Amino acid sequence: MSPNAKLIYTTRMPVRWGDMDAYGHVNNTVYFRYFEQTRVEWLELMGSRVSVEEPVGPVIINASCTFLAPVNYPATVVIKMYAGDPGRTSVMTWYQLFVEGDERVHAEGAAKTVWMDMRTGKSAPIPDNVRALLDQPAA
Numbered sequence: 474m475s476p477n478a479k480l481i482y483t484t485r486m487p488v489r490w491g492d493m494d495a496y497g498h499v500n501n502t503v504y505f506r507y508f509e510q511t512r513v514e515w516l517e518l519m520g521s522r523v524s525v526e527e528p529v530g531p532v533i534i535n536a537s538c539t540f541l542a543p544v545n546y547p548a549t550v551v552i553k554m555y556a557g558d559p560g561r562t563s564v565m566t567w568y569q570l571f572v573e574g575d576e577r578v579h580a581e582g583a584a585k586t587v588w589m590d591m592r593t594g595k596s597a598p599i600p601d602n603v604r605a606l607l608d609q610p611a612a
Contacts, residue, residue, distance in 0.1 A: 474567040474581070478555040481606070482515040485573065488548040498543035505536060508568045508582045511552045520602050529597045531586045534563075538582040549573040559607040562596040563587040 486507060494500035516531060544550060551573055557565040568582040590597040599607070 474555060475557045478557050478567055480553055481556045482554040484511050484514055485549050485551050488544060488546045488550060490546050493546050498545050501540060504538045504580050507550055507552055507570060508584060511554050515554055519606055521600055529588055529590055532589050533584050534587050536584040538580055540580050542577055542579040544572055544579050556607055559599055559604055561598055564607055
């Protein structure tokens with residue numbers, strides 16, 4: 474995580490029985506879904522609809538996850554989302570995943586989000602309402 478990253482959103486999600494794999498812990502692909510849901514919730518709270526009907530929207534061009542401790546059902550995960558300094562069309566985000574009631578970080582992730590003109594497939598400026606929030610100093 475970048476030293477200039479600031480916490481921008483925290484959410485909680487229940488672990489579903491179907492999130493687990495044959496080894497009895499949350500499947501590695503599900504962590505990316507947890508991070509995605511966190512990102513979408515934050516964007517929607519900022520007034521950006523995540524929809525194919527929008528002319529400009531956020532897309533992920535790179536995503537990663539480091540798995541540090543297994544998560545098992547039943548549990549509630551707590552995901553903290555951080556953002557770096559925005560560029561003209563993109564922003565880097567990082568994620569920490571905890572299990573409620575446990576102080577350990579169970580997973581760390583990252584994703585680079587680029588805003589794209591859906592008609593042309595080319596990058597587009599970050600919307601003003603999102604940029605204004607990303608440019609605010611950390612609380």
